[in-house]
Amino acid sequence: MANTVLKANNISIVFGGLKAVDNFSIEIKEGELVGLIGPNGAGKTTVFNMLTGVYVPTSGTVELCGKDVTKLNPHKRVELGISRTFQNIRLFKRMSVLENVKVSSNIHMNYSVFDGIFKTKKYYEQEDLATEEAMEILKVLGLEEYINEEAQNLPYGKQRKLEIARALASRPAILCLDEPAAGMNPTETEELMETIKIVREKFNTAILLIEHDMKLVMGICEWIKVISFGKEIATGTPVEIRNNKEVITAYLGE
């Protein structure tokens, strides 16, 4: 029986008078690959923001690896094992690719300002370890030839991959991908599917995926949750979802 990594119990959030997400629950176990889909404006990214700590839910709780994290800051949650990518790429544009990935290693380092300034043995041990790890991740994602390039100079598809690499460097138990295929052409999407599969095997992490590209979601997800207007309307395997009447109505209208 695999352990639960991420659990949301009836989370809701209200913006002004608008209930953006209403009683959303989800439970993700170790190593699962889960899809979260829904029409535009359904509240998918809002759910993400509550899970990763950008918003505090109005009601309900979020648990991460058995700990209640409902009120924790995003950076504290990263330490507990969740990491994410963004819908519109948010890289550290003027830093090198390697440095981008190493930023995420910060949570695994504990050398002090003193160690940093006087470059003690501890500094080199931890920095070298971080570099090694970063290189390994970049190699898996096929970015090792770009390590000294500035992030903003990478082509679009590589920037997406770099975001995933950066998210992986914090050694997450669950990785949240917010529309990783947005703006990609079919070939790039295909490549991304492969990448996600490899990442899951190599780094042993659960993955929660928001996506519009049905081919991608149906192709790789183990099970899928569908939300519409902030409410959950269906949960099931790709085949079940494809034949669910409510889902079809939500996407295509009556």
Next chain:
Amino acid sequence: MIWFKRMNKRNLISTVVGVLVLTLISIFSTKSYELPKILNLIFIYSISALALNIVCGCLGEFVLGHGGFILIGYTTAVILMQQISKLFTKSMGKVYFKEILVYVVRGGELHPMGYVFIILTVIVAALITAIIGFVVGLIALGRLKGDYLAIVTLGISLIFVNVCKNFDSLGGGTGISITTTISSTPLLNLAFLVAILILILTFMGSRFGRNILACRDDNIAAEACGVPVNKTKVIAFTFSSLLAGIGGALLAFVQPQAPTAFGQDMSILFLIIIVLGGLGSLTGSIIAAILIVLYENWFCVQSWVPEFFANNPKIIYGIILVLIMLFRSSGILGKNEFTWNWFYKLFKKKDNKKETLEGDK
């Protein structure tokens, strides 16, 4: 000693040679009258510009109150020096103390005890400034960003300036002045600059520096990568005010009478320097500081310079700013650092030319 193994030897040697040359210049500059003053100002302005560059260039937050922190360092150093001199005059007798602290500008040397006094005073003043900077950062940085933070820092520095102006013990309207005749030497200021440059380079190379740069590029992404954004900002701001305190305290031993320009004019001057040098470029700040000091203290006092310029040296700054923004918005060095490579390339090119010329023959 791992750092030594990993350094580019050529650059290291070039830098050491450069510093040695500067040291020699600093030692022998005391023979002339004008040179020590210019060197002192260059080194101190560089330190203060570097301090501002950490927050504005590396952290990417706009700060308008840098002069206020320099003023705190300056005032603290002066008050400390006054107290020390009172204490020593009482216990040792006036004559001996003067002997220790007297610094004859022409060909004179500072008594070794004078160095100790200055260094201790500077360290204490810097620590006090850092504590004030830490408190200000804690209050302002956590909740504000962008324009709002700039306005808060402007307000805080106005408070400092006006408090100093209105309390006679802190200088009053004319500014505080050191009653003892102690002055520092270019050598001491150079030592501080080199030490601070090394400090900043190693700091920015550590995880704290990386976090600061990450916050500059994207706050939200940094937070999502596990970087404690608020803490990082406070660390950067405290570090910056520590260095500003050092700059201000050193200035106290060079410029015994606080100029009325202290405060807002200083804040603007250092903003101009770091924009001119390139935001985020450490060596750029130093180059720009050199240019500005040379312009104010050497160019403007030349006899052939039109009187209009000599009387209003600051009039050109506005023009400089507009021109930089229009034609090279990233500053002299942009985000790059000064390296010795161009220096070696210069020779290489010459060699290549020689070879081609010989080939032609």
